[in-house]
Amino acid sequence: MILTIENLLSGDDLARLRGLLDEVDYVDGRKTAGWHAKLVKANEQSDGRNPKTAAARDLVTSILRANVTFNLTVMPQAIRPVLFSRYREGMSYGAHIDDAIMGREVLARSDVSMTIFLNAPEDYDGGELIMELGGGELRYKLPAGAAVFYPSNTLHRVAEVTRGQREVAVTWAQSIVRSAEHREILYDIDKVRRSLFREKGKDRDFDLLSKTHANLMRLWSDV
Ligand SMILES: O=C(O)CCC(=O)C(=O)O
Numbered sequence: 001m002i003l004t005i006e007n008l009l010s011g012d013d014l015a016r017l018r019g020l021l022d023e024v025d026y027v028d029g030r031k032t033a034g035w036h037a038k039l040v041k042a043n044e045q046s047d048g049r050n051p052k053t054a055a056a057r058d059l060v061t062s063i064l065r066a067n068v069t070f071n072l073t074v075m076p077q078a079i080r081p082v083l084f085s086r087y088r089e090g091m092s093y094g095a096h097i098d099d100a101i102m103g104r105e106v107l108a109r110s111d112v113s114m115t116i117f118l119n120a121p122e123d124y125d126g127g128e129l130i131m132e133l134g135g136g137e138l139r140y141k142l143p144a145g146a147a148v149f150y151p152s153n154t155l156h157r158v159a160e161v162t163r164g165q166r167e168v169a170v171t172w173a174q175s176i177v178r179s180a181e182h183r184e185i186l187y188d189i190d191k192v193r194r195s196l197f198r199e200k201g202k203d204r205d206f207d208l209l210s211k212t213h214a215n216l217m218r219l220w221s222d223v
């Protein structure tokens with residue numbers, strides 16, 4: 001399931017992030033790419049060792065952790081450190097697959113990849129995030145503060161920026177539920193269960209559907 005969340009970050013959040021990141025140096029983005037993705041990655045990332053980058057990372061991570069839709073759909077078990085990237089004119093990120101296992105001391109599987117757009121689509125030309133799906137393509141270029149979440153098992157790329165600058169935050173989550181198909185089934189059941197509860201309270205149908213949801217969770221989760 002590919003999901004977008006409008007206004008994941010508020011105007012205030014974006015201003016706070018900008019304040020922090022304005023004071024940080026940007027370095028070659030190839031440092032954080034896998035050995036093959038490096039070959040097609042041309043962007044810049046805020047210096048990960050700078051405390052201001054750390055503060056920006058903490059802000060985005062806490063907003064993700066507090067977001068209801070993110071929790072219901074992604075079911076996060078671990079969130080990788082957020083990267084803040086910018087693509088200036090002529091920069092792009094060619095087709096690649098994200099590393100399946102990320103981290104050094106603490107390992108995490110990438111199940112869900114996400115891009116949070118930090119500046120307005122009018123600020124730049126090009127720069128779409130493009131997912132290659134069974135012959136077709138999906139392109140995303142969202143308003144500032146919006147985010148797209150997509151299964152990490154898809155080849156994807158970022159189109160060349162031909163004017164202006166594209167600013168994004170990217171990260172990955174390991175989900176409690178490894179399979180994207182299973183996550184979607186669980187999310188749908190949970191949604192129906194909650195709307196039944198709103199309409200009729202905790203009746204027998206709600207209890208049975210809650211049982212199904214809990215038992216599928218037991219079958220499909222890996223915690
Ligand atoms: O910049 C983006 O939207 C995605 C970047 C990306 O694919 C990656 O960092 O692996």
Ligand SMILES: [Fe+2]
Pocket residue numbers: 096097098113156
């Ligand atoms: Fe990627």
